[in-house]
Amino acid sequence: MFHHHDHFNELLHPEFLRIERKRVGIILGLFIIGTLILPVLHYLAPSLLRNFLNQEQFIGSLVFWWVLFCVFELGVYFRLGYAIKNNIQIPKRILIINILVEFGLPAIVLYNAVKFDYSLLILEYDGLLFYFLLLMLSAMHLDFKVSVGAGFLAGIGYFSVAFWGINYLQTEQDVAQLKEIYTMRSVGLVVGGLVAGVVAHEIKKRVNNYLNSMEEQKEIESLLGQQLSKGVANELIVHRNETIGHKVVGSIMFLDIRNFTVMADHQSPEETIEFQNAIFDPLIRIIEKNNGIIHQILGDGFMASFGIAVKNENHAKDSLNAGLEIMEAINHLRTDQNGSTTKVGIGLHSGEVITGNIGNEIRKQFSIAGKNVILASRIEQLNKTFKTQFLVSRQFVDMLNCKGCFTDLGEVQVKGFDDQVHIYQVGENCSCKEN
Template structure:
């Protein structure tokens, strides 16, 4: 799994398993070596194995089993180094003890607790020892007959190959398992991310959800030049009171499902869904020019969509009111660690809401401010100038235009 790949504890556990087996093999091997050296008459090596080699590997087993992996590994490395040097000294290069130095060189990189300097330092030491004994100890103190010498040489070589291959195989299989688990975990993570994006996008918008998930940084509260849309369904309370809750919910799903899609395809983001309306923004959280045109286009498409739904008898006849305004706003995550919401604040947000509420006064469905009017496409659009209107809570009048 992914956690295993990056988890130091997993590396230590894996190292513990490998070395525990290696120390057991080492102990049994050196017990056998006692009888071998006794058989060929090398008393010094018999004594060395009894007094140092076997106790060293027995101690390594004990230390390793009690979570002292570093001490155990160090003790085993020291024994292997001295043992091969002494074997080569007494029996010569042709005995083949030097093969175990190659095995030891590989082991120097198996300990995850040792830093690179220690690992490479041990490797350099082994190389120096290897070259030195190959030159100095060509011929040993003891002479063996040719057959015994050849047998020992081949035996040491074969056992070194087998044990080294088993270690490599263990790591290769572990790597394959980890790669398989990693791929499986990536699939699970991808599905989970898609699910989060979907659920998250249902609560805010797919665009904001995608932006927040893919961004390494949290969305910051930032100034934007954006267009704000407020939409209200007229007389919704009367409509809801005269119908069953399930019918009201069905109506809302049909209407808002269409409106959200229209706003989305015109680069807008629906920030709030109320029972009888919505608030959307064009130009945040991703800044771009021309958001006023997209907002107006969305408004006309919404009106057309509502009329079509009524004609197809998917919803009863309703009237809506749309208000658009553009300008500087502050947008970002607002809240605390328990809950945050992507929201808009600023005077221009309030102006957009006030403009929408004027639809009742002027018996209209689509009103915009002068800021929107100055930047929108005006061809093939019937525009009626209402004039300067004093909005509630605003000192300066706002010029209003009627589009529908």
């Protein structure tokens, strides 16, 4: 974040480095354009740039300082790029040196121009224009103090060259009037720096607000990511203001840990939580590995979906693979209760569901609903009837080009449904997992 009380030793935010790099790039661009245009103008209109461009001594001095400045700015530009790419932090005091160089060069160029041209004409337009361009760009520092300081540097530089030039040339013009004019212009540069500082401060406030909102969103995503799957968290954020549901085709999985209630009654709360974490940790990883999303984690199971919150044409295959991997993982887990093997019940079904954010401004939940969600839950419960661990529907089987690993258990009357449902058992050695 850009802090309201900046210190030269504070580390610059990466976003600030990007803005500073862009500012330096603009100055380099202006210098390159000026370098290309200046000789052309001198060739086409020699009298426009007066005689000092015909003096080799001045040209040599100008080229020296011009090249030195460009090399310095290129070094700053690439150094900032390297820091951004490699996430290297840079203190603000290092960038202050760049400001001193940027506002020191015009004074040197103006000094040489006045000396070799033996005229104050360069101060009338070119010098002021150059300083004002730098002052406008100083606002990109997003620092009020820096812009005000730049204004003072510009004013002092212009004022010093002007008063030196008046004394050096010993002009016959009204010296008092000239000094008054150049003093007012110098004050104008200081005021320009003040205005740039105000603009920079306002921009900084908005950048701060933007960065704060980004940090808050990251915190929300992180918090939601701990409570929900990433896909669900993203759906809640992206569609948080939507009240209209969507119809989506996907696969729904219900999983239940068998005899969990009895087991919990014989364990301490610490043992129960430890057991739940030991069970759910590998299962959650398996679901996410296979592009699935867990919507709800209950005490003894969860509901997951594939291809619903995040579109996936291979949702049926991914959900089957997830179920088979869960069975394999469960076979390696044992409880401390009587040393018996942990068992689960899994139900899988594919079909159209309704998705949306359900709730109010206090609490919302990304929900999937519809008869196919209920049917998937009923299929999981049928494992108790068939004394199995993994059942799927015919609609699910029909979506896969793999029939060999399913055992047909026939049609079953399911509570809440008029039509019977065709049920299949999934074999633990199902070859579809590798297809």
